[in-house]
Amino acid sequence: MFAVPNRDIPILLSFICIIYLSKNYLPEIPKFGKNCQIYHFQRKESSLAHLFLDNLEGIEIGGSLINPFCLNTINVDFTNDTKTGYKKSELRYSKGGYLNVDVVASGDKLPFKNESYDFVISSHAIEHFFDPIKTIEEWFRVIKINGYIFMTIPHKERTFDRLKNRTTLNELLLRHNGTYYDGPDDGHHNIWITEDVMELCRNRNWTVVAWLDKDDVFGNGFTIVLQKK
Numbered sequence: 001m002f003a004v005p006n007r008d009i010p011i012l013l014s015f016i017c018i019i020y021l022s023k024n025y026l027p028e029i030p031k032f033g034k035n036c037q038i039y040h041f042q043r044k045e046s047s048l049a050h051l052f053l054d055n056l057e058g059i060e061i062g063g064s065l066i067n068p069f070c071l072n073t074i075n076v077d078f079t080n081d082t083k084t085g086y087k088k089s090e091l092r093y094s095k096g097g098y099l100n101v102d103v104v105a106s107g108d109k110l111p112f113k114n115e116s117y118d119f120v121i122s123s124h125a126i127e128h129f130f131d132p133i134k135t136i137e138e139w140f141r142v143i144k145i146n147g148y149i150f151m152t153i154p155h156k157e158r159t160f161d162r163l164k165n166r167t168t169l170n171e172l173l174l175r176h177n178g179t180y181y182d183g184p185d186d187g188h189h190n191i192w193i194t195e196d197v198m199e200l201c202r203n204r205n206w207t208v209v210a211w212l213d214k215d216d217v218f219g220n221g222f223t224i225v226l227q228k229k
Contacts, residue, residue, distance in 0.1 A: 035063060036070035041094055043217050045070050048210065049121065052148055052225060056118035059142065061107040062125040064090050065099040067217065069121060074102040076110065108135040112142045119148040124221065126151055127190040133176040133204065140206075140228055148209075149226040153192060155213075158220040161191045169199055194222040201226065 037045050042065065049069050056072065063075040064086075080101040082091065090098045105111050107122075108129055120139040129135040139149050156162055167190045194213045201208050201224070210225040 034071065034073060035060075035065065035068040035075075035099055037068045039065075039094070039097075041066065043067050046152070046215070046217050046223075048212065048216055048223060048225070049150055052210070053119050053121065053150060056148075058117050058119035058121055058148075059110070059112070059139075061120060061122040061139075062086075062128075063099045064123075065094050065097050066090055067123050069123075071121065073121065075099055076103045076105055076107060077101045078104070078106050080104050108138050110138055110142050114141055115144045115147075117142055117144065117147065119143055119150060121150040123152040123217070124154055127154055127188045127192070130189045131172075131175050132190055133172055133200070136204075136206070136226075140226075143228050145228055147228045149228075150223070151197075151226075152215045152217065152221045152223045153197060154188070154221045156191050156193050158214075161188060164188075164191045166193065166196055167191050169196070169203060172200060173203075194224075197222075197224055 037043070045068055049071065053069075053071050058071060058073045060069065060071070060073040060075050062077050063069075063073070081087065082098060087098055103111065107125065108131065120143060126132050126135060136149065143149065154161060156164070156166060172190075194211065198208065198211070200206075207227045207229050208224060209227045210223075212223040215221045215223045
């Protein structure tokens with residue numbers, strides 16, 4: 001227990017009020033960088049992403065204000081409509097905010113020149129693409145030699161996909177070759193554990209330079225980093 005002199009009480013009360021207002025009412029001032037962790041509702045930034053991608057220029061596929069990477073990126077999404085289920089969820093968790101879409105385009109058909117960026121990064125996005133082989137090959141197209149593809153992907157056993165069947169390599173090859181496949185109707189065409197995507201990478205001769213069986217942000221997914229050789 002400690003005593004505060006009477007003359008210091010107004011100063012102390014003013015300090016407490018400033019702290020309270022800054023946490024609850026005053027607008028927060030963004031730090032330098034795009035979509036950095038500045039709000040209490042945001043997840044922490046990925047240390048692995050910073051390790052590989054700091055000081056580079058890249059593309060984020062389907063970025064979200066809730067999941068900041070704080071990298072030099074442009075945000076590409078298939079729509080800028082805030083009424084989609086994904087944006088409604090983002091608006092709800094962020095109390096009305098959302099990450100602006102810089103370029104409206106499908107993630108598997110990017111409007112950029114060959115080898116024009118240093119990396120492509122995505123979190124909980126690749127599982128939504130019917131043909132992930134085509135999608136990742138498109139990402140390879142737009143990155144430079146020695147550039148990176150950084151993917152955080154939901155892990156079947158740590159998400160609502162746990163009761164579903166895993167997507168096999170054979171299924172992916174059939175889809176990529178044009179054979180029809182009627183996938184899940186909840187938006188997740190691909191249900192994986194880490195080894196499933198590693199197997200796909202080996203099949204396609206994609207170079208894996210790092211991987212985490214448990215990602216360093218949400219913890220419900222896994223991360224794989226590819227490099228263009």
